[in-house]
Amino acid sequence: MADQSVTSSGIYVRSEFVNEIGVAGTGEVERRLSVFERITNIDPLRKFTILIIMVVVWELYARIGNINELMFPTFSATGAALVDALVNASLLVNVWNSLKLLLSGYAIGISIAAVLVILAVGSRIGSDLLTTLTAMLNPLPAIALLPMAMLWFGLGPGAIIFTLLHSIIWPVALNTHSGFQSVSETLRMVGGNYGLRGLKYIFKILVPAAFPAILTGLRIGWAYAWRTLIAAELVFGGQVVDTSGQLGAEGSTSGGLGWIIFENQMENQTPYVFAGLFMVILVGITIENGFFRNIEERTVRKWGMQKS
Amino acid sequence: MSENAVETYVRPEFENKDLGKALDVDVERPLSVFERIANINAVRKFSILLGLLFAWEAYTRLSGVEPLLFPSFSTSAEALWETILTGEMPAKIWVTVKILLVGYAAGLGCAAVLLIWAVLTRVGSDVLATLTSMFQPLPAISLLPLAMLWFGLGASSLVFVTIHSVLWAVALSTHVGFMGVSETLRMVGRNYGLRGIPYIFKILVPAGFASILIGLKVGWAFAWRTLIGAELVFGALSGSGGLGWMVYEKGENLETTYVFAALFMVIVIGLLVENVIFRNVELRTISKWGMQR
Amino acid sequence: MNDTATGTAGQSPAVPTVEPILDVSGVTLQYKTKEHLITATYRVDFQVFQSDRFVLLGPSGCGKSTLLKGVAGYMRPVEGTMKLKGRVITEPGPDRVMVFQEFDQLLPWKTVKQNITFALMNGGKCSSKQEANDVAMEYISKVKLERFEDTYPHMLSGGMKQRVAIARGMAMEPDILLMDEPFAALDALTRRQMQEELLQLWDDTKFTVLFVTHSIEEAVIIGSRILILSPHPGQVKAELNAHQMGHGDVGDKDFAQLQEKIHAMIFADRVLEDETLPNG
Numbered sequence: 035m036a037d038q039s040v041t042s043s044g045i046y047v048r049s050e051f052v053n054e055i056g057v058a059g060t061g062e063v064e065r066r067l068s069v070f071e072r073i074t075n076i077d078p079l080r081k082f083t084i085l086i087i088m089v090v091v092w093e094l095y096a097r098i099g100n101i102n103e104l105m106f107p108t109f110s111a112t113g114a115a116l117v118d119a120l121v122n123a124s125l126l127v128n129v130w131n132s133l134k135l136l137l138s139g140y141a142i143g144i145s146i147a148a149v150l151v152i153l154a155v156g157s158r159i160g161s162d163l164l165t166t167l168t169a170m171l172n173p174l175p176a177i178a179l180l181p182m183a184m185l186w187f188g189l190g191p192g193a194i195i196f197t198l199l200h201s202i203i204w205p206v207a208l209n210t211h212s213g214f215q216s217v218s219e220t221l222r223m224v225g226g227n228y229g230l231r232g233l234k235y236i237f238k239i240l241v242p243a244a245f246p247a248i249l250t251g252l253r254i255g256w257a258y259a260w261r262t263l264i265a266a267e268l269v270f271g272g273q274v275v276d277t278s279g280q281l282g283a284e285g286s287t288s289g290g291l292g293w294i295i296f297e298n299q300m301e302n303q304t305p306y307v308f309a310g311l312f313m314v315i316l317v318g319i320t321i322e323n324g325f326f327r328n329i330e331e332r333t334v335r336k337w338g339m340q341k342s
Numbered sequence: 343m344s345e346n347a348v349e350t351y352v353r354p355e356f357e358n359k360d361l362g363k364a365l366d367v368d369v370e371r372p373l374s375v376f377e378r379i380a381n382i383n384a385v386r387k388f389s390i391l392l393g394l395l396f397a398w399e400a401y402t403r404l405s406g407v408e409p410l411l412f413p414s415f416s417t418s419a420e421a422l423w424e425t426i427l428t429g430e431m432p433a434k435i436w437v438t439v440k441i442l443l444v445g446y447a448a449g450l451g452c453a454a455v456l457l458i459w460a461v462l463t464r465v466g467s468d469v470l471a472t473l474t475s476m477f478q479p480l481p482a483i484s485l486l487p488l489a490m491l492w493f494g495l496g497a498s499s500l501v502f503v504t505i506h507s508v509l510w511a512v513a514l515s516t517h518v519g520f521m522g523v524s525e526t527l528r529m530v531g532r533n534y535g536l537r538g539i540p541y542i543f544k545i546l547v548p549a550g551f552a553s554i555l556i557g558l559k560v561g562w563a564f565a566w567r568t569l570i571g572a573e574l575v576f577g578a579l580s581g582s583g584g585l586g587w588m589v590y591e592k593g594e595n596l597e598t599t600y601v602f603a604a605l606f607m608v609i610v611i612g613l614l615v616e617n618v619i620f621r622n623v624e625l626r627t628i629s630k631w632g633m634q635r
Numbered sequence: 636m637n638d639t640a641t642g643t644a645g646q647s648p649a650v651p652t653v654e655p656i657l658d659v660s661g662v663t664l665q666y667k668t669k670e671h672l673i674t675a676t677y678r679v680d681f682q683v684f685q686s687d688r689f690v691l692l693g694p695s696g697c698g699k700s701t702l703l704k705g706v707a708g709y710m711r712p713v714e715g716t717m718k719l720k721g722r723v724i725t726e727p728g729p730d731r732v733m734v735f736q737e738f739d740q741l742l743p744w745k746t747v748k749q750n751i752t753f754a755l756m757n758g759g760k761c762s763s764k765q766e767a768n769d770v771a772m773e774y775i776s777k778v779k780l781e782r783f784e785d786t787y788p789h790m791l792s793g794g795m796k797q798r799v800a801i802a803r804g805m806a807m808e809p810d811i812l813l814m815d816e817p818f819a820a821l822d823a824l825t826r827r828q829m830q831e832e833l834l835q836l837w838d839d840t841k842f843t844v845l846f847v848t849h850s851i852e853e854a855v856i857i858g859s860r861i862l863i864l865s866p867h868p869g870q871v872k873a874e875l876n877a878h879q880m881g882h883g884d885v886g887d888k889d890f891a892q893l894q895e896k897i898h899a900m901i902f903a904d905r906v907l908e909d910e911t912l913p914n915g
């Protein structure tokens with residue numbers, strides 16, 4: 035073959051070649067980033083720095099702006115209040131009071147939702163009944179039922195648990211049911227193939243297969259319940275002020291977090307209000323990151339059922 | 343392959359020559375009218391709804407339950423009709439919806455500003471991530487006492503908590519949506535020469551819309567719950583307000599039929615927003631674009 | 636290849652019994668959609684015997700998958716009966732394990748090994764975990780996936796998932812293995828390899844399999860006997876022998892002839908259908 039030529043069809047034909055890889059130098063193949071670059075690439079570190087900066091700005095603003103402590107306390111005053119409330123005013127007992135209500139409501143609510151969904155899996159009428167009920171009741175904020183609940187169950191934990199149930203049952207049932215319905219036909223047939231029937235079929239095939247949806251439902255249920263609880267405790271606070279005090283008379287260890295916030299507000303203890311809010315955030319983050327994130331890592335992420 | 347023949351039971355071949363002659367079976371036949379009606383979802387659900395209402399009415403009439411504790415459907419419906427006619431209900435609805443709209447819009451505005459900053463700079467992105475992880479778990483309603491301290495017993499306190507309830511849900515979900523936009527689509531956008539704000543609105547927003555819509559829905563759900571709750575608390579203190587306050591006030595005065603009427607309106611508004619507004623947005627965007635998972 | 640048994644009625648001496656494993660007679664299967672009743676197969680008869688590699692072949696939509704679902708017990712026939720070892724099939728069960736075309740047939744929340752042990756334990760095949768583990772490992776090594784026993788399905792390739800599904804099906808040691816186009820979603824190279832592996836596994840254990848495909852070549856390679864279905868609604872068109880053909884024969888004259896014959900049968904129906912269509 036000629037070295038280089040133009041064929042009749044107009045193609046520029048070049049000579050073939052094969053390179054010896056790795057003989058010549060290849061320049062810088064890999065280089066570590068500078069220390070500074072590497073430090074700024076650590077995500078938690080950057081976020082922590084931002085947190086610190088925000089705290090400093092808050093402190094400076096409250097001090098230099100000469101803001102009335104009743105309106106906007108400094109960070110240090112808030113911190114001191116938090117420590118004081120934890121040590122002297124049994125803030126942890128209040129947190130536990132809230133969590134106790136929340137957990138019992140959550141457990142009962144999930145059980146009721148499970149029963150509803152199991153009934154719905156069995157028959158078309160059950161399924162229709164559940165979808166109609168959830169469509170009607172899910173958009174109704176649970177807290178709006180509190181006045182009726184107080185009428186039915188009196189001023190006490192019964193009324194709060196009732197509203198909590200309402201806030202949990204519908205999102206959990208809705209998501210679980212729609213999760214079940216979107217389990218692929220193939221997986222259903224595989225389950226039937228193993229001879230699984232009834233409850234076994236539901237718990238060994240449908241539940242894990244629909245787990246992403248169920249987890250979403252549990253999260254929404256938790257978020258609604260947490261918000262409802264705080265709101266309900268605030269309303270009870272309002273009640274107590276109105277009717278000059280059945281709950282308040284028992285002393286501050288009997289109320290929950292929402293109640294503590296309300297009470298301190300009424301007594302113009304703004305740093306303690308902030309301390310209460312701080313605890314609310316802390317509980318929220320703990321449950322979200324400590325609990326749900328963990329479940330998610332161990333299930334849907336490990337199984338590759340959820341991206342990112 | 344001869345050992346296969348040992349294992350296999352070999353039978354004669356055959357061919358069916360009669361195929362193609364007329365079949366005495368319907369290959370495809372419409373179902374009966376009754377079956378088809380029973381297959382329409384809306385019809386079935388509507389009948390169930392009627393059945394539930396009927397059961398409610400029958401229960402209250404037959405069991406002799408105290409009407410003050412649990413009114414019948416018919417008296418609640420009458421109360422609803424009456425409050426609509428007297429203009430009390432529309433007025434209350436308007437008070438609530440106005441605050442909701444203002445709060446929702448302002449919340450979206452704040453979220454948009456934060457998000458733009460987050461997309462353009464890494465500091466912005468970190469600030470957004472830190473703020474959302476802090477404030478997303480904080481129920482907006484718990485800020486109500488502070489809001490009342492800062493803004494007084496007026497509508498602005500309610501707007502403040504509504505903003506708070508919308509802002510973080512939307513910001514979080516949208517940010518996740520933006521980060522999930524594929525590298526390919528980003529490069530396509532860059533390829534068109536898009537930068538900054540146009541890049542965000544022409545590439546990131548539509549590409550991350552599935553996630554944004556989830557954020558909008560969650561934001562709405564939180565805002566609606568927060569606002570009704572806030573009106574309950576707030577009403578108890580200030581003695582005026584919208585739907586939430588109506589629920590509370592009528593409950594206090596033991597006018598339970600009116601409580602049910604107000605609850606009924608709360609449900610109707612919720613259904614309207616979820617099944618008309620969001621459903622439509624969804625149909626016109628991600629469903630049409632085939633982006634739904 | 637020059638097997639003379641072809642064409643003569645069941646006189647193969649080595650067969651211990653001539654009782655069919657699966658006896659399908661006069662089976663009509665129908666679907667109900669929201670608005671229509673659709674007949675998928677019409678009065679289909681066939682019999683599957685011990686160690687058959689019985690292939691259902693036919694044009695798309697002729698009801699092959701439907702027949703398989705019927706045999707698996709997911710659908711009741713509106714007429715006719717299906718009997719497995721003499722018992723009428725009424726519901727799904729572990730004596731007929733199905734391998735699907737879809738990759739999502741593995742339980743995503745179980746590892747490769749767990750997928751198989753789960754099936755063994757729940758299908759009543761094994762009572763102890765230890766026993767199930769041993770059986771699972773045996774079949775995992777049969778499909779050459781030892782390295783992936785603790786991997787979750789989402790980290791496997793399509794062909795590997797299919798191999799797990801096959802291993803799972805065989806580990807259950809069902810009376811009959813039902814395979815619905817198990818290789819259809821694979822690339823050509825992997826498919827060829829999987830066909831070979833399947834035949835090798837069959838040489839090992841001589842399982843009975845009912846295999847659905849719409850590739851004529853695959854039918855001839857895999858099948859020992861081929862049932863040809865007419866287009867929608869599926870009726871039996873013919874039953875042919877192909878036990879004498881394997882991978883080694885691709886391109887042979889006999890192979891090509893058989894392929895040609897099957898092609899003609901399916902194609903003839905097409906023409907017929909086109910001709911009869913306008914008349915209704």
Ligand SMILES: Nc1ncnc2c1ncn2[C@@H]1O[C@H](COP(=O)(O)OP(=O)(O)OP(=O)(O)O)[C@@H](O)[C@H]1O
Pocket residue numbers: 666667668673674675693694695696697698699700701702849867
């Ligand atoms: N779930 C269903 N509902 C209603 N009709 C169905 C359903 N599944 C299949 N059919 C109809 O039944 C007929 C047979 O379908 P089937 O899936 O058995 O075909 P197939 O032979 O497996 O085709 P392919 O080779 O494409 O897989 C088709 O005409 C189809 O329209």
Ligand SMILES: [Mg+2]
Pocket residue numbers: 699700701815
């Ligand atoms: Mg098929």
